[in-house]
Amino acid sequence: MERITESVDCALCHMPASRWALRQASDGYMYDCPACGGRYSIGKTAFKRATSDGVPPDLLQAMRQVIVRGDIPRVAVIGGIWEWPPQMMGRQDADGDL
Template identity: 35%
Template sequence: MTFEHAKCPLCLDQIAERSRLPDRGYQYQCPACGGPFEVSALAQRRAGKVGIHPGARAKMQQHLLDGKRPRVVFVNTTPNSYYEVREVNASEQTIIN
């Protein structure tokens, strides 16, 4: 797995390790936020424009504190679009070494 350094989309402070997940977006490992988390490709593109909604960031951080691996997706519906935070199932997880 190839890593690159990118600004953490959760804390917006630290430089995190980011790797591309096939067909699923990106996986991040931030020293400030804790365990690995995922951001879907659409949520990543949307966050690049306006950032991840603060409510979704708070839910992601709570999942990390609870020892869960969160994933944020952007649900694009008409007339309302929104960020949704989900727990990544163990069978879907990719391990960062």
């Protein structure tokens, strides 16, 4: 399946990254951020929150720790708060079309 990537700023740390839309429009995006160490998924509500209010520094650090250990975390806002611990969307080394 063709994946259309766009060059954007990371939703978490604002460094250069790439992203693509997840298969279902409501699912948000998958980001690939070298500064964060790999891929993460972010839901639309969380994306809006990150864009308007920013991401808490401790959440950013915690997400990066998940990425470093090889998992793909899902950054989500549930009921108005950042979901922690995050759901895992797969492994960094898997080449799945998540």
